[in-house]
Amino acid sequence: MANLAYLLEAAAEECPGRTALACGETRMTYTELDNAANQVANLLVAKGVRQGDKVALSCPNVPNFPVVYFGILKAGAVVVPLNILLRPREVAYHLENSDAVAYFAHEGSVGLPIGEAAAEGFTAVGTCRTLISIPADSKKLPWHDQAVVFDTVEVDDNDTAVILYTSGTTGRPKGAELQHRNMRDNALSAKDLFDTDKARPDTYLCVLPLFHSFGQTVIQNSAVAFCGTIVMLPRFEPRAALDLMIDEKVTFFAGVPTMFWGLLGALEVDTDVTSIAHHLRVAAAGGSALPTEVHRNFQERFGVTILEGYGLSETSPVASFAPWGQEVRVGSVGVPIPGVEMKLIAADWSRVREDLLEDGKTTIGEIAIKGHNVMKGYHDDPEATAQVLREGWFRSGDLARKDADGWYYIVDRSKDMIIRGGYNVYPRELEEVLISHPAISLVAVVGVPHESHGEEIKAVVVKARDHDVTEADLVDWGKEQFAAYKYPRIVEFRDALPLTATGKILKREI
Structure with missing residues (x-):
């Protein structure tokens, strides 16, 4: 198996009639999903798209x-x-930088054109x-007028399957090239991480944007790999999410911390928490640190312990996770997933000493990751890749410590x-x-604490002379x-920003 699309073909063969996608009144079985994907492939070939060409996609969380x-x-x-x-300016950059030859774009709505x-x-x-x-x-x-049969193109394990854009410290978004094996093996790791099994497929509530890793x-990919049902909510709204968890008997929920915070805040007296708790098997968090209070409150209200993980677009994304079935250690992002290694390094790539301190954890170092999940490199950017x-x-x-057990x-x-x-928002891109x-x-762009978003974006500005622009104008x-x-x-x-002797802005003093 090489092409990531074989996950879908296998699901269509093993569980053809199972519901693959649910969105409002729309339901698609795995056979229907596979047939529709074949039609898209035929359309691309008719448009002259060939193996290895890049095709961009802008689409919300809907079946398409x-x-x-x-x-x-x-x-x-x-x-x-x-x-x-x-x-538009950002779309143009991504199309040009990725060398995309074709572009699928959802028409959107009045509020989101x-x-x-x-x-x-x-x-x-x-x-x-x-x-x-x-x-x-x-x-x-x-x-819709294309044939529903298509012979999937054979690719190599190391061929690029997906290019995910992530902002770099230079401010220029970079495209992480993820191979078919990167994406496939990371999706299949759900068996080890969450005890996922085709014999008892999960029902996933999809509120995380699918354009994100x-x-x-x-x-998406883990659900398809294990014949799960993906219940789609195009835009995360806590009340609507709770209703879907009840109506669809959701067993798997993954989100960023603010989503868990939102679910707790949307609970009402008549919310059938018992039904949610009865079916919910896995709650997974990532993206940023999960507050201890949210951890505790979710456990109390839903009877499910949130498992925290860590990763980046460059690592497909999962690198570590709190092991399912074990007692969690609040504040930890767990241990490396099977097939992946992690270590703490210094600026010169040397491994930091891992002697335990009084608190039972090591000194701080930068996380380095090695394994089946690590990207091929940044698209058309060998210098950034080498760094x-x-x-x-x-x-x-990212800086971290670990305890005696490797968490x-x-x-x-x-x-x-x-x-x-x-x-993730990188200030340099905005500043430029x-x-x-x-x-x-x-100008200097910094993050300031925010109750629901974690951080809010703030621009500290020194105005040019003879300009009467207001904060609201900017x-x-x-x-x-x-x-x-x-x-x-x-x-x-x-009136001024603090600067170093070499003229760099001292953001820690802002």
């Missing part, structure tokens, strides 16, 4: 995401999932040949990264655009430049 995703893979092409909140941003970004790029609109009306899909692997990959080890930029504890994220609602505003002389301008999760909600004016 997995349909197109697996269709692209079946054609032997590379999936480039894009954040549905990207602005995905199609408009996609069309504008596509038009600005001369290298992407084909834009295929995905209408909201399932009766008008562009691949967490939702893509832990929900993070050495002899099979990937350096994460890891994240103590800090890479120096400047902001995590807002589970999304903000400084282009004529009223901004100098917030509004930022909305037009960045995806909704990125733009600074808070702007503060200062």
Whole structure:
């Protein structure tokens, strides 16, 4: 087995009539999902897409995401999932940087005009040949007239299956090239991590965005690998999520900490918590640190212990997880998953001493990861790749300690990264655009604590002379430049910013 799409084909053969996808009134069996993916593959071949070509995809959590995703893979092409909140300028960058030759884009809605941003970004790029609109009306899909049979293209284990974009410390988004074996083995690790089994398939509530590695692997691909049912909620709303957990008898829920916080906050007197608790088998958290209070409250209300894990887009993403069935250690992201190694390193890649301190944990070091989950490298960026990959080890930029039993504890994220609602935001990218505003002389973007989002994005600005721009003006301008999760909600004016002797901004003093 090489092509990641074989996971779907195996499921269609072993459990053809089982419900694969559920979204509102829509239900698709594994046979129907596989047939639809075959139609997409046939459409791509008709459009001239060949093995190894890159095909971008902008689509919310609706059935057409997995349909197109697996269709692209079946054609032997590379999936480039894009954040549905990207602005036209950002869409254009990703299409050009990834060398995408075709682009599927959902038309979106009045409140989320995905199609408009996609069309504008596509038009600005001369290298992407084909834009295929995905209408909201399932009766008008562009691949419906294609054959439902397709011979999946044979690929090598080490061929790129997916390019996931992640912002780098330079501010320029980089595309992590993940091989078929990376994505497949990470999805199959669910058997060891959660005791997942085809003999008793899980029902997954899909609220994590599928364009992100967490939702893509832990929900979509793992569910398909084990004949599970994916219950889709296009936009996370706590009350709606609780209702679906009851109605669909959800057994597997994965989310970022703010989602667990939201579920607890949406509980009402008449919520049938007993029904949820009876069916819910696994609750998995990742993306950022889970507050101890949320851990405790979820256990008390639902009777299920949240398992925390750790990973990055560059690691497909899962690198470590709290072992299912064992007592959790609150604050820990668990131990390396089977087939993966982790260690703590210093700036020069040397391993840090792991002598235990008085608190029973080691000194702090940067997490390095090696195993079946580590990416091939950053697309068309050998310099950035060389900075993070050495002899099979990937350096994460995240600092941690570990205890005597090898459980890891994240103590800090890479120096400047902001995590807002589970999304990674790198200040440098924002600063480079903000400084282009004529009223901004100098700017530093930092994260400040926020009750529900974890962190909020703040821009500290030194105004250029003779400009009367207001804080609100810059917030509004930022909305037009960045995806909704990125733009600074808070702007503060200062006369000067603290600088080092070499002219670098001292963010720790802001």
